[in-house]
Amino acid sequence: MADVAVPNGNATGSDWPNRYFHVDQILDTAGPRTDDSFSAGEGVKKFLRTECKILVIGAGGLGCEILANLALTGFKDIHVIDMDTIDISNLNRQFLFRPKDVGHPKATVAAEFIMKRVPGCKVTPYFGKIQDKDESYYMQFNIIICGLDSIEARRWINATLVNMVDENNGESLKPLIDGGTEGFKGQARVILPRITSCYECSLDMLNKPTAFPICTIANTPRLPEHCIEWASVLEWPKVQGDKKLDTDDPDHITWLYTVAAARAKEFKIEGVTWSLTQGVVKNIIPAIASTNAIIAGMSSCCTEAFKIATTSAAYLNNYFMLIGTDGVYSYTFEHEKRKDCPVCGGESLNVEIPADWTVERLIEMLVERQDIQIKKPSLASDKPIYFQGPPQLEQATRPNLEKKVSEVLNSSSTINVTSTSLPFSLNLSVTFV
Known part of the structure; x- marks a missing residue:
């Protein structure tokens, strides 16, 4: 899909008096934690407000907070990508959207809202997938921030940015700031492709996806989730053939819900709903507005973007975690690179x-x-x-499948593995x- 044209609103308007008073206290004077390359004054302020181009991936709960904070901090050339449309269930935490926006693209509505609310800020939206864009598109940005709820999308952009790095071209290294939340827990990290550990290096820190035994969902379902898995894993390919299941297509979710509800009724199981069906097949995790605000705001993603853009302070090295399930606890540590990482390890x-x-x-x-x-x-x-x-x-x-691995390898000992869930070989x- 093409980039969506959005009216400028107040994008060409002038800044209000003393708008940057507090931010300028940081940029006009070097501090004790200032980077050696920091040059206080008009130069750094000009770069932040007229030259720095930043990309936000995702305009959901985390993305809305990130967009607002970036605009208010002084970033004026912001781009945003999101492939989703606004659902009524989004309105309790994605504060850039209103009931009238339901059904419209998140990226477009978020861009319009920010430009109307923050004079002088230009937000360019793209309604579509990150995979629609090639490396030349991502090369134009100085910083990229992810506010995604998809592990596969994170892995794709991570691998893309790592592969873009050219040792002979320093501008090919694009800092990636990744944020994520799950209920009262959250994390933010700074990834410098080829320098720090990448997203793929830390896959073993993620919760293992829930999997149900095929024999259970096929013969003795006990939970509504079993019925939904049966509909998506067994019935969809049986009825739809080679047609690929699109978990972002409401018609596909409705079909799964109808089939799962019928099976649940057959086994006297209650609890199958449309929203649960969507949650199971998309592996949706709960979101809380306050956690989004902390991770996206001036303690995590946007703070790191500001520090990287201005060199006004040392940026995160390289992982921040928040646990708010029992009190409030935060911790930072350096996540090390994996030598055998298939993306950045080189082995x-x-x-x-x-x-x-x-x-x-x-x-x-x-x-x-x-x-x-x-x-x-x-x-x-x-x-x-x-x-x-x-x-x-x-x-x-x-x-x-029934042969020994040693029989099919012949003289080679290397196997090339590919999958639709892997953005690399x-x-x-x-x-x-």
């Missing part, structure tokens, strides 16, 4: 497996590993080992034990 992932393992057992191991988090992997060496699709190729390689170096 193949070494795996040791028994010599009698089959290809099917290897695939099960890959799916179970917390530090990989892969769905439906396809394997190849010097020739296809097992491909999840298309159907003809899956059928042709299916007999290999994973190279496995296999050792038999």
Whole structure:
């Protein structure tokens, strides 16, 4: 989809008197924690307010807070990407939206609101997926902030920014600030591609996605979630064939809800709702406005963006976490790089497996590993080992599932792993034990 044209509103208006009085106290004078490269005065203020271009990915609960804080801090050239439209359930925490906005693109409405409310600020929205844009698009920004609720999207932008880095071009390194919340817990981190640990390095810190045994959801469902999983995992491919399930399509969610509700009625299970159906298939986590405000605001994401843009203070190195479930506790630490990180490590992932393992057992191991988090992997060496699709190729390689890995590798010990959930190819170096 094309960039959405938005009226400037007050974007060309002048700043109100003393608008930057408090911010200028930081930028006019060096402080005890100021970076050595900091140059106080008009130069740094000009860069912040007229030259620095910043991208916000996500205009939901976290993104709304980030956009407002950036505009009020003095960033004037802001871009925002979001692929969602506004739902009535968003209004309790995504404060840039009103009932009249339901059904409209989040990015467009958020941009209009910020430009109307903050004179002199230009916000350029894009209604679509981050994957729609190529590297040349991301190269134009000085800083990128993520306010996403999708692990797959985070992995994609992380891998894209790491791959963009050119040792001979310092401007190719784009700092990534990632924020996330889950109920009363939250985190923010600063990622300098190729320098600090990247998002992929910390996958093992994430909660393992909930998985239900196929035998349970197929034969003895006990929970509403079992009925929803049955509808999405078993019935959708059975009825819809090769049609891909789009969890962002309301019509697809409605179909799943209808089928799951019928199965729940058959087994006398209560609790299947449209919102629960959406939550299960999209793995939606609860959001609380106050947590969003803390993580997005002047204690986390936007503070780090300001420090990186102005060098007025040392930026986070490199992980901040907040736990508010029992009191309020915060902690910062340096998350170290993984040498075998498939994105920034530069090395193949070494795996040791028994010599009698089959290809099917290897695939099960890959799916179970917390530090990989892969769905439906396809394997190849010097020739296809097992491909999840298309159907003809899956059928042709299916007999290999029962073969030993040592039989299909021939002289090579490296396996190339791909998946729709991976934004990169994973190279496995296999050792038999």
